[in-house]
Amino acid sequence: MSKLTLTLQTPVSGRLDCSPLIPDNLLGKTQAEIGKIKLNAGSHNVSVNKLFKVEGSPKSADEVVLRGLKGQADNVGAAMTGGTLTVHGTAGDFIGLNMQGGTLIARGGVGRWAGRGMRDGFLEIHGDAGDYLASAFPGDTQGLRDGIIHVRGNAGSRIGERMRRGIVIIDGDAGDYCGAKMLAGTIIACGELGRFTGQGMKRGTIILLEEPETMAATFNDCGYYEPAFLSLLYRHLTNMSRHLKDLSDWPATVKRIAGDTAVGGKGEILILQA
Amino acid sequence: MDKGMKINGVHIDDTFAEAFPMKVVRLIITAHNMDWAYNAANAATGFATSVIACGCEAGIERELKPKETPDGRPGIAILLFTMGGKDMTKQIQNRVGQCVLTCPTSACFAGMDDGEKVPLGKNLRFFGDGWQISKRFGGQRYWRVPVMDGEFLCQESAWMNKGIGGGNFLVLAETQAQALAACEKAIKAMRKVPEVIMPFPGGVVRSGSKVGSQYKSLPASTNDAYCPTLKGQVKSNLGPEIGSVMEIVIDGVTEAAIKEATRVGVEAACSLGRKRGIHRISAGNYGGNLGPFHFKLREICR
Numbered sequence: 001m002s003k004l005t006l007t008l009q010t011p012v013s014g015r016l017d018c019s020p021l022i023p024d025n026l027l028g029k030t031q032a033e034i035g036k037i038k039l040n041a042g043s044h045n046v047s048v049n050k051l052f053k054v055e056g057s058p059k060s061a062d063e064v065v066l067r068g069l070k071g072q073a074d075n076v077g078a079a080m081t082g083g084t085l086t087v088h089g090t091a092g093d094f095i096g097l098n099m100q101g102g103t104l105i106a107r108g109g110v111g112r113w114a115g116r117g118m119r120d121g122f123l124e125i126h127g128d129a130g131d132y133l134a135s136a137f138p139g140d141t142q143g144l145r146d147g148i149i150h151v152r153g154n155a156g157s158r159i160g161e162r163m164r165r166g167i168v169i170i171d172g173d174a175g176d177y178c179g180a181k182m183l184a185g186t187i188i189a190c191g192e193l194g195r196f197t198g199q200g201m202k203r204g205t206i207i208l209l210e211e212p213e214t215m216a217a218t219f220n221d222c223g224y225y226e227p228a229f230l231s232l233l234y235r236h237l238t239n240m241s242r243h244l245k246d247l248s249d250w251p252a253t254v255k256r257i258a259g260d261t262a263v264g265g266k267g268e269i270l271i272l273q274a
Numbered sequence: 275m276d277k278g279m280k281i282n283g284v285h286i287d288d289t290f291a292e293a294f295p296m297k298v299v300r301l302i303i304t305a306h307n308m309d310w311a312y313n314a315a316n317a318a319t320g321f322a323t324s325v326i327a328c329g330c331e332a333g334i335e336r337e338l339k340p341k342e343t344p345d346g347r348p349g350i351a352i353l354l355f356t357m358g359g360k361d362m363t364k365q366i367q368n369r370v371g372q373c374v375l376t377c378p379t380s381a382c383f384a385g386m387d388d389g390e391k392v393p394l395g396k397n398l399r400f401f402g403d404g405w406q407i408s409k410r411f412g413g414q415r416y417w418r419v420p421v422m423d424g425e426f427l428c429q430e431s432a433w434m435n436k437g438i439g440g441g442n443f444l445v446l447a448e449t450q451a452q453a454l455a456a457c458e459k460a461i462k463a464m465r466k467v468p469e470v471i472m473p474f475p476g477g478v479v480r481s482g483s484k485v486g487s488q489y490k491s492l493p494a495s496t497n498d499a500y501c502p503t504l505k506g507q508v509k510s511n512l513g514p515e516i517g518s519v520m521e522i523v524i525d526g527v528t529e530a531a532i533k534e535a536t537r538v539g540v541e542a543a544c545s546l547g548r549k550r551g552i553h554r555i556s557a558g559n560y561g562g563n564l565g566p567f568h569f570k571l572r573e574i575c576r
Contacts, residue, residue: 205407232411233411236411236412248346266407
């Protein structure tokens with residue numbers, strides 16, 4: 001396992017579009033070619049070698065590492081289809097934009113709209129995530145379409161709004177409107193949530209460890225049972241990441257709350273019963 | 275009779291079993307405990323001894339530990355064999371729909387990872403009448419169908435592959451009890467071999483057939499050459515010492531699996547030996563021109 005490391009050394013005043021810095025685009029090129037790649041920095045374009053120190057052999061590397069990001073680096077891992085991209089520091093907005101495959105690991109926090117338009121792959125965020133994780137951008141009809149997003153810290157509001165498929169796991173807390181208008185897919189929220197969880201969800205599953213303090217009147221209690229698919233889900237997730245908590249110990253019994261009956265009511269909130 | 279090969283005093287005929295290409299699907303049935311997995315698996319593989327009238331040949335391949343099943347519950351792997359893909363689709367739908375879906379606590383999954391896709395839960399999901407829920411994990415779609423005991427979980431598709439049907443051998447003994455004892459021993463050993471099933475009751479068939487009959491409407495009839503009670507009336511293949519013949523039919527996923535099952539089975543049957551009335555091991559074929567797979571007894575048991 002050798003790595004191709006790009007370390008940000010020159011401060012950038014505005015936003016920086018990092019979408020070209022994906023394994024698909026870098027591996028196999030020469031260092032000189034990588035240095036010439038232009039990045040959009042708001043009003044102008046800058047070449048990679050003006051901003052980053054490039055280390056490692058792109059010919060033999062199988063992983064790309066971005067270091068020193070300060071939160072202004074947007075579109076990290078955009079449209080990547082494979083390989084591994086690891087980000088140190090804080091990533092900006094739209095990490096994993098339109099991602100189609102591969103593994104994207106943010107060692108720190110990330111901004112808003114993480115996983116926008118994501119279709120496949122694995123996005124792991126070790127720090128906190130901003131609002132609109134896995135959500136549909138205004139104008140998009142769907143949020144996350146497939147793939148797995150795992151946030152080890154906390155996440156903001158409107159997580160998984162209009163998500164269509166795939167799995168979002170939040171180890172920490174999340175804000176209001178988690179899973180709002182969900183079309184399908186699965187959200188696992190291990191911490192506390194804000195208000196209006198699952199508001200307007202058509203289908204999909206939100207799995208919680210604790211019952212929310214308030215629940216909209218359009219969500220109906222469906223009683224307790226042991227869904228067989230949970231062990232399937234846990235097993236799949238455990239295979240994906242070593243950082244996921246050992247889910248096999250999780251309680252098998254859930255309280256099933258169906259909703260949002262205002263829009264058909266085929267979604268569900270499953271509350272694990274300790 | 276030639277003096278040829280003998281195991282434990284039992285004569286091994288210089289002949290072969292003639293087998294045919296079939297389609298095979300493996301399904302995994304899990305349940306709350308092994309008893310209920312067996313209830314579902316026994317029902318789903320019931321009335322499936324021969325494609326001639328059952329539509330498919332099916333049987334239990336082996337038990338699966340919780341670790342080996344997709345949902346971590348005790349389970350059973352079953353194999354279904356049909357002549358073609360359309361038959362397979364229909365058989366899976368009918369058998370899983372009537373025997374697994376209906377069985378308390380059961381769930382059903384594909385047991386092979388590649389091949390030709392055949393519907394499993396794809397059509398059964400409609401039993402949910404709109405309340406069924408799709409979940410996709412790891413590129414596989416699963417259906418959750420609400421039922422009266424909770425939820426029936428079923429993978430959307432299974433995978434169909436090329437298999438082989440009709441591997442067999444015959445046990446020729448002095449008495450019925452001796453033939454049965456030898457076959458029971460053989461089946462016990464053969465059930466440990468993966469990728470094969472012995473589709474007949476208890477794994478053993480006593481009514482081997484020949485092609486054709488004296489009746490217009492009957493395409494197959496009793497194999498008179500091996501019927502001990504007709505020794506004096508037809509051109510018999512049995513010597514005066516043979517009083518009972520039983521056959522073990524083997525369907526397998528691969529040629530190697532059938533060979534292994536044949537070897538293990540013949541060895542176990544012969545372990546009773548001449549002293550306990552086992553005289554000959556033979557095999558059924560149609561002259562070798564119909565089936566492309568020939569399992570030569572002496573080669574396999576060498």
